[in-house]
Amino acid sequence: MIGIYLSGTGNSKHCIEKLISLLDENAKSFALTLNDEETIVNEIKNSDTVFLAYPTQFSNAPYMVREFIKRNKDIWKDKKVFCMTTMGLFSGDGTGCAARLLKKYKANIIGGLMLKMPDAVCDSKLLKKSVEENRVIIEVADKRIEDIAKDIKEKNKYPKEGLSFFAHLAGLFGQRLWFYGKTNKYSNKLKINPDKCVGCGACAGSCPMNNLKLVEGHIVTFDKCTMCYKCITNCPKQAITCIGKEVVEQCKYEKYVK
Ligand SMILES: Cc1cc2nc3c(=O)[nH]c(=O)nc-3n(C[C@H](O)[C@H](O)[C@H](O)COP(=O)(O)O)c2cc1C
CATH class of the missing domain: 3.40.50.360 (Flavodoxin domain)
Incomplete structure (x- = not known):
């Protein structure tokens, strides 16, 4: 199994x-x-x-x-x-x-x-x-x-x-x-806020689709997002959004267990 x-x-x-x-x-x-x-x-x-x-x-x-x-x-x-x-x-x-x-x-x-x-x-x-x-x-x-x-x-x-x-x-x-x-296809709706992003690359490292890449200190996306929200959850600066316009509060399983 x-x-x-x-x-x-x-x-x-x-x-x-x-x-x-x-x-x-x-x-x-x-x-x-x-x-x-x-x-x-x-x-x-x-x-x-x-x-x-x-x-x-x-x-x-x-x-x-x-x-x-x-x-x-x-x-x-x-x-x-x-x-x-x-x-x-x-x-x-x-x-x-x-x-x-x-x-x-x-x-x-x-x-x-x-x-x-x-x-x-x-x-x-x-x-x-x-x-x-x-x-x-x-x-x-x-x-x-x-x-x-x-x-x-x-x-x-x-x-x-x-x-x-x-x-x-x-x-x-x-x-x-x-x-x-x-x-019905991969999403191209992932948005990186350039004022918040510090180019740490945490998002790129976490994406299961290799949809994000750090290029000369800036994150670029390739419109192949599967909307899992992993990058959004792991961004230390709350700089990434997909469905909405601003991160209200990141959700993560670990946050809720004592
Ligand atoms: C893009 C997107 C669409 C979602 N659509 C639904 C939905 O239709 N119905 C629902 O109950 N939850 C929906 N959710 C919530 C997730 O299914 C739910 O939070 C899930 O437990 C996240 O699991 P994960 O942490 O393993 O990714 C959606 C979440 C995302 C990111």
């Missing part, structure tokens, strides 16, 4: 690592990055079961995740795959979006799990919650993960969240239809 995840603010990383470690203390997990794709593909080829986790984006799986699945379509045949998504509020079929694609490439989808976690979008006042509220959200998610791990271990019972026809309709009509334009 292995875990593969895309995680901007650490939510999906935490959830998948917690679940797979409860199921198998030797299970390893890998962050999805373009640089490490070959290693990840080999790990998948050598494992019978893959737990795949990612953040819901506009009720869809991030473009990078969908592209990874498609680019490596030959590795999924007969693979047992459990799809997990973390979300701020509503996902509909956040797991189903990757699961349907994986099924097309003959994967055996063993389950789906959608967990509410703190919202990663930190450049919008609308989605802001207090540290205490986010702490409670994580506690609830942790308890669910523990219960689910118990069910899987003791009863071989996997949750099927987000995989049904009705979940598909909820995701489609709830959001995806109206926001599909935001997730």
Whole structure:
């Protein structure tokens, strides 16, 4: 068993690592990055079961995740795959979006799990919650993960969240239809505030897409953003935004755990 995840603010990383470690203390997990794709593909080829986790984006799986699945379509045949998504509020079929694609490439989808976690979008006042509220959200998610791990271990019972026809309709009509334009390609909406940026390169180092580069002390972007918010979360000067215009307060999983 292995875990593969895309995680901007650490939510999906935490959830998948917690679940797979409860199921198998030797299970390893890998962050999805373009640089490490070959290693990840080999790990998948050598494992019978893959737990795949990612953040819901506009009720869809991030473009990078969908592209990874498609680019490596030959590795999924007969693979047992459990799809997990973390979300701020509503996902509909956040797991189903990757699961349907994986099924097309003959994967055996063993389950789906959608967990509410703190919202990663930190450049919008609308989605802001207090540290205490986010702490409670994580506690609830942790308890669910523990219960689910118990069910899987003791009863071989996997949750099927987000995989049904009705979940598909909820995701489609709830959001995806109206926001599909935001997730049907990589985004070119990443903005670097030149007055705040000090050219430290932390963003470039953290981007799973190699979408940012430090050139002569300045950060340039290549319009291949998968909107994970990792650079935005890790910028020490709060100089980067994507959906909104200004960072209200950076979100990071570690901030909410005691
Ligand atoms: C671009 C973007 C779009 C998002 N869209 C949704 C959404 O449609 N529904 C939802 O509940 N949460 C949404 N979120 C919130 C994230 O899915 C959520 O915070 C997730 O747990 C972040 O996980 P991560 O830290 O592993 O990246 C969105 C976040 C981003 C950055």
